[in-house]
Amino acid sequence: MKIIRRKSDLQALTGNWRRAGETIGVVLTMGALHDGHLSLVKAAHSRADRVIVTIFVNPRQFNNPEDLAKYPKTEESDARILGPLDVDVLYVPEPEEIYPTGFSTTISVSGVSDGLCGGDRPGHFDGVATVVTKLLLQTDADCTFFGEKDYQQLQVVRRVVADLDLKTEIVACPTVREDDGLAMSSRNLRLGSEARQMAPVIGRVLKSAANVIRQGGNVALALETARQALLVAGFDAVDYFELRSDSDLLTLTTADQPARLFVAAWLNGVRLIDNMPVATERSAQKVAAKLVEPV
Incomplete structure (x- = not known):
């Protein structure tokens, strides 16, 4: 090399x-x-x-x-x-x-x-x-x-x-994750040992919120619950926890199209970000319908 x-x-x-x-x-x-x-x-x-x-x-x-x-x-x-x-x-x-x-x-x-x-x-x-x-x-x-x-x-x-x-x-x-689910990032090197043990909570909360939304749960409630869960777990602050369109990143209030959850939160002075796709039955039906639309 x-x-x-x-x-x-x-x-x-x-x-x-x-x-x-x-x-x-x-x-x-x-x-x-x-x-x-x-x-x-x-x-x-x-x-x-x-x-x-x-x-x-x-x-x-x-x-x-x-x-x-x-x-x-x-x-x-x-x-x-x-x-x-x-x-x-x-x-x-x-x-x-x-x-x-x-x-x-x-x-x-x-x-x-x-x-x-x-x-x-x-x-x-x-x-x-x-x-x-x-x-x-x-x-x-x-x-x-x-x-x-x-x-x-x-x-x-x-x-x-x-x-x-x-x-x-x-x-x-695809995102590469540690065995405990934390998304790999160069910033993880700056987490102290205690914060590093806490950090995987961000992935678990993200996954939980995605599951709620996939099952038709209220999006606004799922997002607020996730935000509070991070703060209760010991994160210092949450910059955002949002549902956005997968393609153009516009904010969504319902998961009726391919979407992603996005999160940024602070832990021990380090800003961690992560995201996860959310595909619901409604979004899948909408995509399928577009595929058969006449040209």
Whole structure:
């Protein structure tokens, strides 16, 4: 595995791959790699001849300077983890390779970025959209892989690629969870031992609320019950616990179409997010009806 820090060196290498007719799969990360990231690397190997993993802690998607300062930086251990996975390149660009002097362009996505993490973290998805576009262009990616845990981010990236006519295929991969159900995240490293034992409650509450809604329960009551359950369990605060459309992320009051539950909650100073699909009989019937509508 080559470790490359300069865009020009990377593009010289990808140019050689292109001339050889090879395809390129890319996994974009901010480091602190875990099994969720590694599942994306394995997925990339199944779809592309060459695999690039990027590590760049993007300052433009942090609206809180303290959060940026605390984000784990573990390049050396990340490189060791990737070693056995036949990754061709670990691209770790210096900040000036992404945001050179005079850089003044921001990509902003409306609609799917509204509310949820977009509401609680102003400017966050502008930073995500901008850096993802830069990295997809720099790596010349044919396909890139995103976990469904960050589902709003996934939808933002899909919108960017569609709207800007980028050639990259966006491949969604299932959320990878710990044995106790906690969604894997680099932020989990910042949980203390006591908070780490409490953290899986977020997945259990999410699953319980999804089951209530699937069985036709009152959505508003299910959401409020879930929010209170997290606070009673010891979470410091709940930023949101919402039901949204699976495709455009519009807020729903009934589960009459494919939907997801989304949650963000604070525990021991760490913001945890998760989501879960909700498919009810009514939503399945609605999808089936659309499939047989005349063209």
